[in-house]
Amino acid sequence: MPVRTCRGCGRKASRATLLRFVLVEGCLVEDQQAVLTGRGIYCCNDPVCRARLAKSKKIGNRTEPMR
Numbered sequence: 001m002p003v004r005t006c007r008g009c010g011r012k013a014s015r016a017t018l019l020r021f022v023l024v025e026g027c028l029v030e031d032q033q034a035v036l037t038g039r040g041i042y043c044c045n046d047p048v049c050r051a052r053l054a055k056s057k058k059i060g061n062r063t064e065p066m067r
């Protein structure tokens, strides 16, 4: 099982347990069907992590450097 890192809290978890998001034209989109192409960003299925991710990504601002 591939392991991914949550961008909200930094915890490592199996890919199946994390939500996948993709940046589409600078906006963070949840990839529920795993059909979007592009750079995947993973996050726990947890409101706290999702809120942190949304904050850290500054949705809509694609010039923000990645951490």
Ligand SMILES: [Zn+2]
Pocket (backbone or CB within 6 Å): 006, 007, 008, 009, 010, 011, 043, 044, 046, 049
């Ligand atoms: Zn997390």
